[in-house]
Amino acid sequence: MTKSKDKRRRKNEGQVKELRKDINGMAGQRKEVLSVLKDIASLVNRSLALDQTLKAVAEAVLETVPSAQRVAIHLCSEAASLLVPIASAQRGRSRKRTPSAEIIQTIARRAATKKRRIHIPDLRKEARVSDQKGELSLLIIPLISDQKAVGTLSVYGAEVEAFTDHDQRLAEIFAGWAAMAIKKTQLRFEAEQSQEAALTVLA
Secondary structure, three states: OOHHHHHHHHHHHHHHHHHHHHHHHHHHHHHHHHHHHHHHHHHHOOOOOHHHHHHHHHHHHHHHOOOEEEEEEEEEOOOOOOEEEEEEEEOOOOOOOOOOHHHHHHHHHHHHHHOOOEEEOOHHHOHHHOOOOOOOEEEEEEEEEOOEEEEEEEEEEOOOOOOOHHHHHHHHHHHHHHHHHHHHHHHHHHHHHHHHHHHHHHO
C-alpha cells in the first residue's frame, strides 16, 4: 500500500470514528430528552400543586433545550387579556438585561389570542426593544386546552437565533404537558365545587 493510500485510509477511519462519536452523542441526548419527558408525564398525572408542576415543566425545558436562558409560564384569562406569572426557571443567576414585562405581555397575548407559536429570533429587530442587549431570542408558545388558550410558555435565549426547529418542537411538547396540568387542576377544582354544592343541598 502506498503512503498516500495509507494516509487516506487513516483519514477515512478518523472520520468514521468522529461520525460514530457524533451519532452516539445524539443517541445519548435523545435518551436524556425521553427520560425528562417521561418524568414530566408522570408528574402531570400526579395530584401535585399546579405551581409545583409547572415549575418542573419550566426546569425541564431548561434541561433539554441547551440554548434556553430563561423560561416563564403564565396563566391567562379566557379572553387572554390578563397574563399572570405562575412559574419560572433560569440558568444560574443571570444578570442579562431582560425585555420589559409590558412588551412580553403584548407578544404573549398575541400568541394566546392567535393560538399559535411566536418565534422572534432577534429581539433587537422589534421596534420597541431595539436597544435590547441581554436576552436576544424569544419563543412564546400558547398553552391550549379544549381549543382555548389557558396560558403561555415563554423561552428566552441569550443569543440571536438561539432556537432550532428541534428546540421549538420540543418546547411545544412541554407546553402540551403544561396545558394538560392546568386542565387537570381546573377539573379537580370543578369537582370539589360540585361536591361542596351537593353537600350544601343535603345539609
